[in-house]
Amino acid sequence: xxxxxxxxxxxxxxxxxxxxxxxxxxxxxFYSPKNKNYLAWYQQIPGQPPKLIIYxxxxxxxxxxxxxxGSGSGTDFTLTIxxxxxxxxxxYYCQQYYTTPPTFGGGTKVEIK
Amino acid sequence: xxQLVQSGAEMKKPGESLRISCEGSGYRFTNYWIAxxxxxxEKGLEWMGRIDxxxxxxxxxxxxxxxxxxxxxxxxxxxxxxxxSLKASDSAMYYxxxxxxxxxxxVFYGMDVWGQGTTVTVSS
Numbered sequence: 001x002x003x004x005x006x007x008x009x010x011x012x013x014x015x016x017x018x019x020x021x022x023x024x025x026x027x028x029x030f031y032s033p034k035n036k037n038y039l040a041w042y043q044q045i046p047g048q049p050p051k052l053i054i055y056x057x058x059x060x061x062x063x064x065x066x067x068x069x070g071s072g073s074g075t076d077f078t079l080t081i082x083x084x085x086x087x088x089x090x091x092y093y094c095q096q097y098y099t100t101p102p103t104f105g106g107g108t109k110v111e112i113k
Numbered sequence: 114x115x116q117l118v119q120s121g122a123e124m125k126k127p128g129e130s131l132r133i134s135c136e137g138s139g140y141r142f143t144n145y146w147i148a149x150x151x152x153x154x155e156k157g158l159e160w161m162g163r164i165d166x167x168x169x170x171x172x173x174x175x176x177x178x179x180x181x182x183x184x185x186x187x188x189x190x191x192x193x194x195x196x197x198s199l200k201a202s203d204s205a206m207y208y209x210x211x212x213x214x215x216x217x218x219x220v221f222y223g224m225d226v227w228g229q230g231t232t233v234t235v236s237s
Binding site for chain 1: 150157158159160172174175176208210213218220221222223224225227228229230
């Protein structure tokens with residue numbers, strides 16, 4: 001199975017500041033024939049199910065605010081929240097879907113400083 | 114409204130059997146695969162398996178295959194996750210989720226609709 005490693009485990013950011021979360025895969029999840037990175041990001045607000053926010057590493061799901069952006073390629077990826085809002089407090093997970101079974105990172109908890 | 118509605122919380126004893134459900138509405142149920150995802154207490158997400166409701170074809174995570182069974186009834190737009198003999202380590206929150214498929218790329222690429230979750234507690 002592909003191992004997904006996120007860092008940091010948690011971070012505290014002031015409202016209006018930038019939050020960045022890293023995700024590293026144990027092998028490439030870039031499929032060159034299709035020029036796609038097989039990576040998604042999910043947001044899980046406490047007490048709620050996860051919500052898909054990014055797929056193909058950088059495509060925002062419909063309705064997701066543009067302060068959320070995804071970047072990276074190959075084995076190293078980043079989720080950035082450009083200006084943190086109170087409603088962004090959550091745990092964020094990356095997930096690869098390059099191979100079966102799809103695997104998740106351990107999660108990064110984002111809090112307000 | 115597109116939604117997945119799961120059955121309620123369950124409390125069981127080790128060795129008992131259980132089936133939890135996930136009913137889809139607001140879309141054509143047979144057009145999308147359904148995945149099951151486990152979240153153990155205070156832990157991360159684990160993909161368990163998926164099913165094509167149109168023909169009940171399934172894929173399982175190797176770590177769970179043989180311990181759980183995923184099924185679906187397209188006549189009622191419902192997917193199921195079941196155990197024949199529960200263990201204490203099965204205590205977790207279980208989510209069903211709709212899988213997005215890219216026909217162009219031939220791959221599932223995200224879970225865009227999630228059920229509210231079903232808490233399963235297994236304790237003697």
